[in-house]
Amino acid sequence: MSLTRARFGSAEGASATQGRQGASPEVHGSHTPPIATSLDYLQINSLSKRFSAHGNYAFKDISFSARKGDFIALIGPSGCGKSTLLHISAGLSASTEGTVRLKGETVTNPRPDMMFVFQQYTKSIFPWKTVLDNVMLGVKYQSNSSRKNLQKLCREQLELVGLGQYAHYHPYQLSGGMQQRVAIARALARRPELLLMDEPFSAVDAMMRVELQDLLLQLWHDLGLTILFVTHDLDEALYLAQRVIVLSASPGTVADIVDVPLPYPRNQVETRSQSVYLDLRKHLYQLMVQQVVAQRASA
Amino acid sequence: MKIERWLFGSRISGLILIALLLGFWQFSALYMMDTPTWPPVSRIVQSWVENVIDGTLIVHVFATLWRQMLGYGLAVVLGISVGVAMGYYRALYNLFEPLVEILRPIPGPAYLPVLVLFVGIGDEMKVVLILVASFFPILLNTYSGVRSIDPVQFDTARTLGLNAVQTFRELVLPGAMPQILTGMRISLAISLILAILAEMIVSTDGLGYFTLLAERTFKVPEMYAGIFMLALLGYVLNRTFLLFEARLIRWHYESSGRR
Numbered sequence: 001m002s003l004t005r006a007r008f009g010s011a012e013g014a015s016a017t018q019g020r021q022g023a024s025p026e027v028h029g030s031h032t033p034p035i036a037t038s039l040d041y042l043q044i045n046s047l048s049k050r051f052s053a054h055g056n057y058a059f060k061d062i063s064f065s066a067r068k069g070d071f072i073a074l075i076g077p078s079g080c081g082k083s084t085l086l087h088i089s090a091g092l093s094a095s096t097e098g099t100v101r102l103k104g105e106t107v108t109n110p111r112p113d114m115m116f117v118f119q120q121y122t123k124s125i126f127p128w129k130t131v132l133d134n135v136m137l138g139v140k141y142q143s144n145s146s147r148k149n150l151q152k153l154c155r156e157q158l159e160l161v162g163l164g165q166y167a168h169y170h171p172y173q174l175s176g177g178m179q180q181r182v183a184i185a186r187a188l189a190r191r192p193e194l195l196l197m198d199e200p201f202s203a204v205d206a207m208m209r210v211e212l213q214d215l216l217l218q219l220w221h222d223l224g225l226t227i228l229f230v231t232h233d234l235d236e237a238l239y240l241a242q243r244v245i246v247l248s249a250s251p252g253t254v255a256d257i258v259d260v261p262l263p264y265p266r267n268q269v270e271t272r273s274q275s276v277y278l279d280l281r282k283h284l285y286q287l288m289v290q291q292v293v294a295q296r297a298s299a
Numbered sequence: 300m301k302i303e304r305w306l307f308g309s310r311i312s313g314l315i316l317i318a319l320l321l322g323f324w325q326f327s328a329l330y331m332m333d334t335p336t337w338p339p340v341s342r343i344v345q346s347w348v349e350n351v352i353d354g355t356l357i358v359h360v361f362a363t364l365w366r367q368m369l370g371y372g373l374a375v376v377l378g379i380s381v382g383v384a385m386g387y388y389r390a391l392y393n394l395f396e397p398l399v400e401i402l403r404p405i406p407g408p409a410y411l412p413v414l415v416l417f418v419g420i421g422d423e424m425k426v427v428l429i430l431v432a433s434f435f436p437i438l439l440n441t442y443s444g445v446r447s448i449d450p451v452q453f454d455t456a457r458t459l460g461l462n463a464v465q466t467f468r469e470l471v472l473p474g475a476m477p478q479i480l481t482g483m484r485i486s487l488a489i490s491l492i493l494a495i496l497a498e499m500i501v502s503t504d505g506l507g508y509f510t511l512l513a514e515r516t517f518k519v520p521e522m523y524a525g526i527f528m529l530a531l532l533g534y535v536l537n538r539t540f541l542l543f544e545a546r547l548i549r550w551h552y553e554s555s556g557r558r
Contacts, residue, residue: 087454137461142460
């Protein structure tokens, strides 16, 4: 009851304006910037999900939106439906109520302009294919260019994630962090605008996670990606994102939307010791504790 | 210590055991049991060599082999096709799975009298018998292999924009391959058993026919030579299969830590 309801279209977010030039081709040519930076790039409208007709809601009436180029983190206690929310956003499953709109179009199926990075890289990366063939899988049926050109493109993506030397390895020869890099390279090969990432670094060790976080920020900056990043780690959310959306415990609702006014490029040591960071961390931590307590009480 | 490692560290000990057993056979046949039903190994090998050289055994091996391979090959094609369809489409699985569970426990040889009634006693009967008996292990392993493919992998295929045919080629077939091959290996052994059985009951060629005829005409060394030939055939088939399997799913052994 005491929880804050969704503040739809609130908060202007941090002022970083990344984004590919000349976006939004469906709007007439030269006057695109206002559209490209408006909040209606990605819209989550009163989204609800329950898994059976009379079952409990996994989450209820969730709304938020993102501009092109935003980095948004979604955190919440386990069971709040954040992963399901991301699957629905990707068009991998259907909502019970509400819609997801990307560039004004309702999402009902996976689209090439948004790519999903799964938590379970050991499954998402096909173990019977080499690293290069895994990356190729995303482009070889979609493009008319020659196999040679596509391989060149895929090798470039592998270079971007630091796996240039590993094209002919099999996944079982790589560490977990490297396998998740393969998944990221595969997503990038499709030239997506939006990356949906479902706890992508939660299964890799701490050192590797730090490296992957910085790699992701680099890619976000260089490629002008928009990223929706689900995590249960509030430090990870704060370090990466411009805005953190906090979901409440089951059924999930938007408990708070927090802007993170920390400048980029961020630094693992310095950013994490700034007072703004620490204050926000305290705030988020309190929120999370509240959620857990509320969940215990209702259970 | 060193000798122990040399002996049991590899399969040398197993080969020595086979040699010892053959030696004991030879010894017992020569000095302990003077009976025509227990000829010495040397006599069996002699008979085997004679029958190979004059072409008799070769003809029978190929008679057996083509029946077995035809029945087995058809079982592989049918088993994988139906198995993939059942694994892929829940409705088909629900429709056919109970039927499969009822038919599956029927031992292969039990189909023989029925087949004799419907397709006669020729090669068709033998091929169909081998087909029916080899079909079920492949079918079962294929659909359980397809069903065990992780939903994350199907989601991955969807986000990468693969259509049904591409998903089949890139995910379903390779993903289920380790289990499909398990079924195929079980069925390979079954197909040889059924081929020999059918040849023993009604045939004019094949290793089953050769072996049983030798027994009935009391050419005991020939009978054993036929059985030796069967052991050799079974061994070569299995080895060839393992080689083929290792090439096809090396990733599986490597990623599950088995070698």
